[in-house]
Amino acid sequence: MLTHLPLCSIPNPKKLLVIGGGDGGILREASRHPSLEQIDICELDQMTVDVYATYFPDIAIGYKDPQVKLHVGDGVAFLKSVPQGSYDVVILDAFHVIGSLGYDANELVEEGLLETVAKALRPGGVLCAGAESFWNQEFDLESNISMCRKILKGSVNYAWSSVPFYQSGVIGYMLCSTEGPPVDFLHPVNPLDEKENSGISNQPLKFYNSE
Amino acid sequence: MLTHLPLCSIPNPKKLLVIGGGDGGILREASRHPSLEQIDICELDQMTVDVYATYFPDIAIGYKDPQVKLHVGDGVAFLKSVPQGSYDVVILDAFHVIGSLGYDANELVEEGLLETVAKALRPGGVLCAGAESFWNQEFDLESNISMCRKILKGSVNYAWSSVPFYQSGVIGYMLCSTEGPPVDFLHPVNPLDEKENSGISNQPLKFYNSE
Secondary structure (H helix, E strand, O other): OOOHHHHOOOOOOOEEEEEEOOOOHHHHHHOOOOOOOEEEEEEOOHHHHHHHHHHOHHHHHHHHOOOEEEEEOOHHHHHHHOOOOOEEEEEEEOOOOEOOOOOOHHHHHHHOHHHHHHHHEEEEEEEEEEEOOOOOOOOOHHHHHHHHHHHHEEEEEEEEEEOOOOHHHEEEEEEEEEOOOOOOOOOOOOOOOOOOOOHHHOOOOOOOOOO | OOOHHHHOOOOOOOEEEEEEOOOOHHHHHHOOOOOOOEEEEEEOOHHHHHHHHHHOHHHHHHHHOOOEEEEEOOHHHHHHHOOOOOEEEEEEEOOOOEOOOOOOHHHHHHHOHHHHHHHHEEEEEEEEEEEOOOOOOOOOHHHHHHHHHHHHEEEEEEEEEEOOOOHHHEEEEEEEEEOOOOOOOOOOOOOOOOOOOOHHHOOOOOOOOOO
């Protein structure tokens, strides 16, 4: 979901940056998108990469996509180092999820993480980040959406999916575009073909469909 | 969901039977449907009714709807006692959910429960029953849908919602109509008005909407 929701929402995404996600699962899913020409991943922890390569080859297979370039280091520093407007899509699979307890909207704003992402994205580019479960009564969805609208200056939608592993059985996603043509996250303009888009794993999609 | 999914799926439901659901929550939600003229409930356990009346008045308030008639006794026996075609909608909130482990399709068929429900419903009437979570790998959704199609002889759809309380965070619903005009469960023909349909509790809807 973290991968397909943003990549399906805009036509012909070419440049993707993944922050975190060192296991390779996001890369594996990104490889289903034929328009991509460059996939950068910045993972803090080399051991995550190594452990998945050894013990979870079905997930780490994402690194076999020749477009993938791994940068080991701090995600925020990496984001700050890239030229403005470098990416069509940024996926955050590091840091706390948006709206998580003890790490509220103000902290994210203060740390400037979202501003940094906004600069790394081209106009009309898309950010997808994990967000709190809607069942968390201390998660103020409205204020988090407002914050994202204020910083990213484009379209913002909250999505969720059922994942029993997470507390409450639900994990959320925040989808945001930067200033530019509005993005209709509810109606993906760049759908995946279930049969053709098997990607580097050569496996059919298990959970995502365009509905 | 167990209440609104079936009641919103057909025009002007008038007669509702609830099997189980002694707490009163389904009755409370049913009271939002102005077309209903008769609400029968058959609950095995008088103590359930009493305990909710004493300790959970916000749920037990459903019994205050003057259309409600409580029958304390065995649900299967009650279903067998009513004339054929008595109800527009039957809600099962007793027994095991459809497809649950150790209680598979064959047992339900053998016990004749669904046949008994089918007889109690009018042609084109609707059954809603709990069903297993789709995360349960031993739940064979296809065979359960086939079974329901075979017995009820109308439209059948599986629905689900996120409920953290349940194992895997998901509970399912089986929606079935009897032989008659097909029912499009995905597009409710009898939507609830969020403002007008506050029912006996005079509270707005919290979870259900027609989408």
